[in-house]
Amino acid sequence: MQGERRKVKDSSLYEDFCGSIFKQLDLGGERQRFYIAYSGGVDSHVLLHCCASITHLKDKLTAVYVHHGLQAEAESWAKHCEKTAKDVGVEFLTLRVNANAAPGESPEEAARNARYAALKSLIKADDALLLAQHREDQLETVLLQLFRGSGLRGLSGMSERMAFGAGVMLRPLLNTPKQAISDYAHAHQLSWVEDPSNQSNDYDRNFLRNAVVPLLKQRWSAIDKTVARSAKHCADAQVLVDEVADELFGAVFNPVDKTLSISRLSEHHSHPQQLIVRHWFRHRGLKMPAQAKVERILNEVVAAAGHRDPVLSGQGYSIRRYRDKLYCLTNLSGTEPQDRVWPVGQASIKITDDRTLSCVPSSKGISRERWQDATVEVRFRRGGEKIRLPGREGHHSLKNLFQEAGIPPWERDAMPFIYLNDTLAAVGDLWISAAFYSEKTQDCISLSLQS
Template sequence: MAYSGGVDSHVLLHLCANINHLKDKITAVYVNHGLQVEADLWGTHCEQISEGLGVRFLSLTVDAHAAPEESPEEAARNARYASLKPLLADGDLLLLAQHSEDQLETVLLQLFRGSGLKGLSGMPERLAFGQGFLIRPLLDISKASIIEYAKNHALQWIEDPSNQHTHFDRNFLRNDIIPLLMQRWPSLGKTVSRSAKHCANAQSLITSLADDLLSAVINHSDNTLCLSRLQGYSLLQQQLIIRQWFQCLGLKMPSQDFAQRILVQVVAARDDADPTLSTQDYCIRRYRNTLYCLKPTQNRLGGNLIWPSGDSLLYIADDVSYEVVESSGGIPRDLWQNSRITVRFRSGGETICVPGRSGHHSLKKLYQEAGIPPWERAGIPLIYLDGKLAAVGEHWISAEFYSETQEPCFRVIRHKINPKGNDDAPDVD
């Protein structure tokens, strides 16, 4: 259970600790963001309360300082979730103490930001989180009810002074705006929560439709999109597919403007054009009939490399390696093991004689025939045995070195490491 020491999490902890069959299963987890001078004292308070309730306690320290273009609230939330997620084993639950006014604040903030249905759905009561689930059991409970419970049970809680700083949007809503709104509409928390559930239901239906549309367009081998199939749908459906594609890739949802630019500037570009849309995190490109979402830089190693004798793996970049494996056809193992193996990258003009074809062929022509996008070609390693070009990545082996006899052979295969995104992280807090 996430336990900050505030009244909301204290009430939730107190409620759970008084359920006999739950008490010995609870761990109260305090996350020290390091942003307040009192943070260590708050951690001590939380430990004492947990001991008094007879539940286990754990304190975590995180770096919650904001990165460029990241709000302080977002930085703290991301750091908090990143520290909590590894704690959950299969079937574990992480309990959070957000209540109906927190939901109201979230929906209003999303509305003011121009969010769509997903944002206006607010915080879900339950979602997958790490190996377990995140649960918000107080989401339909009012703040007034929480305060009343705390006073009736003489609970002692922490008041974070930063909650009064109205330069934070959420605090401005909480302290200045929502009290006025609730004077006029006392049941606002319940009605907005109901609207959020309507939006969540609609979003669930749209997500199911988007999954079906995306499955008809996506190339599952590399998570690219087939342009001809994509363009067979209406513009509205194309926008839906693009957004679901980003969800599949574990990326933040593109703005409506950026999604529109993808469709107009990249998807609808001339067949011979090479348009690119870039952000700090990725770039969108097309080649022939395929739409790609790529890292903006590939971090390729330059110069000549030595493939050390006896090593089966060679790392070409942070996320790409090549491995030599046994094969029924390829470079004879003895030849590979007794040669000096060097790796170079294309400089232009290289040719190779491919088995089953006469004459030498330029790598440029072979790349075009194979449909390899231009931006990938510079990163394909050219493997030389004793100074002679023997293989072009995993694509071709020179006829001079290729064998299909009974002797053991080697071939080269490529491995790409795909870092996991925040696809299962909560969207809102």
């Protein structure tokens, strides 16, 4: 009897399937465009079919197939998706991406990163990307995060709504059981593609889906629902943690140079320190560090004696300290800066792959006439350079000026020195030599160094 009641309940789910999920997320507002990530599989096909059945939504829809080029069937899948979108009267777009894995990147991660990067480029303000992930996908995600030793944020699983590109990403099926999606697909006699790689247990998610979850469901039949509830509890707790982290982080963070104050950080005990460091990484848009890496940052860099210069590197960044500041250095150029002549009439010059020096109109600075009449060269530190500054007596060594200004040692060798006719005229955008300094209104230039 209980089995019959459950069957009736499941079969009724698809009858008001579309109305309930879209009412829940209020998708009928003022959004300009809805892009559906459409792979051709049953889940995204159901989402597409459901969206296309909503009159006020249909004209705003575009189905998007991301062509990874990793399987021979990908081209035929793209054609299937295009035909399906046409059949339901929805616009269609194919995005081709390079999903080859970089060193240290798994094939799954490479494909996901390439897919999201391509989709993100589509989403403008007031646009939404719709994904067809459902409650069993949430179960798999939480289990994977659990097995990887994730904290609250990881155990929160996927969110129904999050910022994406200039718009938002929505998962309207996230609280929907897989069975309801299958029921809907069969009831509407939908035709979808099956990815053969989904049967390979070489991938962690497939192994969970094919081997582990079915076994768990034999014992706990409602595990997708209960784990989703636990994920929601974790997400709610994470909101509170974030509020605390925001307050702690704000008192330690220096927004000008994106550093942390070591003295203020050291006022806290271990747990708040770890929370602040993780919040820092998140603020910088970096991959969340493992617990061991956070502990090394605190023990080897933050706790180091002030005269030491420890460096902790990994995953495209380096953690260093200078005086009272903790630095996270990212995207550093791999090439040494080279001396070069500044081309005549050119407003800017590349110092390295990721740094540009520009001259801009100013009411004070270097006389425009002297700049235009001189041979301008950009050189780099050799040691022993001196400069006389406006309003100060005598010549000053650059070494002392760098120390006085608190310029970290690693930035000094990369600081461009600007010479006019073989005479030092300026140091980056920090100082201009008194011999070249002028305050002729609207007849000067200043220098701007940008990364």
